[in-house]
Amino acid sequence: MSDVFQEVEEELRRDRAAQLWKRYGNYLIGAALAIIIGTAGFVAWRDYRDRQAAEQGERFFAVAAEAAAGDVQKAIESADQLARNSASGYSVLSRMIEAALKDRAGDRDESIAMYRSVAADSSAPKELQDAARLLAALHSLEKIEPAELERQLAPLQADRSAWRYSAIELSALMAARTGEAAKARDLYKKIADDPGAPAGLRARAAEMIAVLGS
Numbered sequence: 001m002s003d004v005f006q007e008v009e010e011e012l013r014r015d016r017a018a019q020l021w022k023r024y025g026n027y028l029i030g031a032a033l034a035i036i037i038g039t040a041g042f043v044a045w046r047d048y049r050d051r052q053a054a055e056q057g058e059r060f061f062a063v064a065a066e067a068a069a070g071d072v073q074k075a076i077e078s079a080d081q082l083a084r085n086s087a088s089g090y091s092v093l094s095r096m097i098e099a100a101l102k103d104r105a106g107d108r109d110e111s112i113a114m115y116r117s118v119a120a121d122s123s124a125p126k127e128l129q130d131a132a133r134l135l136a137a138l139h140s141l142e143k144i145e146p147a148e149l150e151r152q153l154a155p156l157q158a159d160r161s162a163w164r165y166s167a168i169e170l171s172a173l174m175a176a177r178t179g180e181a182a183k184a185r186d187l188y189k190k191i192a193d194d195p196g197a198p199a200g201l202r203a204r205a206a207e208m209i210a211v212l213g214s
Contacts, residue, residue: 056082056090059078059082059090060082060090060093060094060097062078063075063078063079063082063094063097064097066078067097067100067101067104072101072104072105073105075097075101076098076101076102076105079094079095079097079098079101080094080098082094083095083098092118092121092124092125092128093128095114095117095118096114096115096118096128096131096132096135098114099111099112099114099115099118099132099135100135102114103139108139111139112136112139112140115132115133115135115136115139116132116133116136118132119132119133119136127162130155130156130161130162130163131163133152133155133156134153134156134163134166134167134170136152137149137152137153137167137170138170141170141173141174141177146174146175146178146180149170149171149174150171153167153170153171157171165191165194165197165198165201166201168187168190168191169187169188169191169201169204169205171187172184172187172188172191172205172208175187176208176212181212181213184208184212185209185212188205188206188208188209188212189205189209191205192205192206192209
């Protein structure tokens with residue numbers, strides 16, 4: 001009889017983990033634009049003395065405003081035009097925001113392809129390559145094999161990576177989604193116990209640990 005109760009408990013845990021996967025998976029996908037716009041500060045800092053780059057920066061944030069206003073198709077067209085006509089890091093950022101908008105418009109495969117093209121672009125700043133690599137993995141979670149996800153995220157989980165905690169969280173989400181509860185708990189614990197991790201991420205990790213149980 002105890003085996004029956006254990007099976008029911010495990011099933012409930014899987015259901016709760018799946019619900020949180022959906023909740024937080026959607027949250028992470030919704031954060032893609034925020035990641036891209038946030039990295040624009042890096043490019044602006046490097047290019048602030050360049051008048052042309054300043055003008056392109058204004059155009060980039062105009063595209064971001066169009067996206068925030070919900071005019072997705074117009075924002076896609078503006079981002080594509082800026083990507084083709086910019087010589088600075090804003091070209092890369094425009095490709096990334098176009099990728100995020102294509103996903104919002106329902107073209108996930110094209111979105112992933114665009115992120116991967118930025119990640120593989122040796123002319124792009126490393127910070128932006130890594131951001132694109134993270135976003136490509138994020139949008140691939142529901143179709144990628146766990147081993148391939150781990151391979152893609154491994155460089156981002158290094159101690160000095162700006163995206164370390166987000167990459168670990170994606171690995172944990174995949175483990176929870178595929179039923180590897182022990183692995184997921186270990187990864188979430190690594191986040192929850194690290195004082196250097198963002199507070200919101202630590203809180204999510206603690207909640208997932210409670211759901212997954214001991």
